[in-house]
Amino acid sequence: xxxxxxxxxxxxxxxxxxxxxxxxxxxxxxxxxxxxxxxxxxxxxxxxxxxxxxxxxxxxxxxxxxxxxxxxxxxxxxxxxxxxxxxxxxxxxxxxxxxxxxxxxxxxxxxxxxxxxxxxxxxxxxx
Numbered sequence: 001x002x003x004x005x006x007x008x009x010x011x012x013x014x015x016x017x018x019x020x021x022x023x024x025x026x027x028x029x030x031x032x033x034x035x036x037x038x039x040x041x042x043x044x045x046x047x048x049x050x051x052x053x054x055x056x057x058x059x060x061x062x063x064x065x066x067x068x069x070x071x072x073x074x075x076x077x078x079x080x081x082x083x084x085x086x087x088x089x090x091x092x093x094x095x096x097x098x099x100x101x102x103x104x105x106x107x108x109x110x111x112x113x114x115x116x117x118x119x120x121x122x123x124x125x126x127x
């Protein structure tokens with residue numbers, strides 16, 4: 001995805017007029033994940049975000065998890081098949097202790113231990 005198009009998406013997120021956003025397979029890395037995280041901190045209407053099948057690693061996961069601590073609208077987040085490892089999963093586990101809106105967080109296809117995957121699967125089933 002070119003930078004101009006991505007910046008347009010970020011501005012739309014900040015304007016709170018988007019409910020569903022699918023950005024899978026868009027070559028999104030940690031830099032873009034940080035920009036998405038900043039937009040999520042102020043967005044109050046996005047309910048579904050799919051950023052699976054990208055290049056987000058633990059650094060991007062940390063930024064997104066921090067955003068989840070203050071975001072009150074996002075209900076579903078797909079991060080499957082990125083480059084997230086256990087330390088990235090730990091950031092999300094911590095964020096879920098604070099976030100009350102997120103009902104489902106999908107992290108399959110990442111390099112995450114069975115212990116964390118079981119935690120997230122139980123979380124998804126319990127909401």
